[in-house]
Amino acid sequence: MGHVRKTAETLDVRALVRDRTKGILRLGPITVPCALGRSGIVVRKREGDGGTPAGRFRLLNVCYRPDRGLPPATLLPVKPLTERSGWxxxxxxPRYNRPVERPFGASHETMWRDDRLYDVVVILDCNMAPAVKGRGSAIFFHIAREDYRPTEGxxxxxxxxxxLILSRIGAAADMVISA
Structure with missing residues (x-):
């Protein structure tokens, strides 16, 4: 019988008191630094405000760049990005806050980035069911810049x-972002 690693279900995120664009992410006994939006954690998220929304969000699936590494070991669904992946x-x-294929006529985020930020990206269930126009889009859990500069939210x-985190979370994991 093989060893079964215990999984955890909640990723807790809190901003640092001294710098609201940086935070701490905890998963059980694991504590790591994280980058947050340029406006810190916000209770009322608006498109383009640079805020990381407060709330509880399911981790839906993981996307990764297959040209930059193997798929992460995780219980979440995993799919490769392509050069045409957008959001x-x-x-x-009508496709607001949904994946799209590029080229795409409306404003969109390119998921196949030149930097490493979306080499592994977890789609969060933030403003998705249903998507409310202007309440924020493309809120992900992704790779930080080396200096932990702020994200767009x-x-x-x-x-x-x-x-490490992806290898330790269960299939029904949530991220709780506290203001």
Whole structure:
């Protein structure tokens, strides 16, 4: 009988008191630094405000760049990104806050990035069911810049921390972001 690693279900995220664009992410006994949005954690999320929304969000699935590494070991569904992967951030579009294939006529985020930020990216259930126009889009859990500079509203961690966390969470994991 093989060893079964215990999984955890809640990732707790809190901002630092001295710098609201940086935080601490905890998963059971694991504690790692994280980057947050340029406006810190916000209770009333608006498109383009740079805030990381407070709330409880399911981790839906993981996307990764297959040209930059193996798929992460996780109980979450995993799928590769392609050069055509995008995410609609246009509140006027019927595809608002949904994955799209590029080229795409409305405003959208490119998921196949030149930097490493989306080499591994977890889609959070933030403003998705249903998507409310203007309440925020493309709120992800992804790879941080090396200096942990602020995100546009996402939660971001170092690549090794991302893979460690993904290997330890259960299939029904939530991220709780506290204001």
């Amino acid at each position: 609609c951030d246009d509140p006027a579009s 996402c939660v971001a961690v170092a690549p090794a921390h991302m893979r």
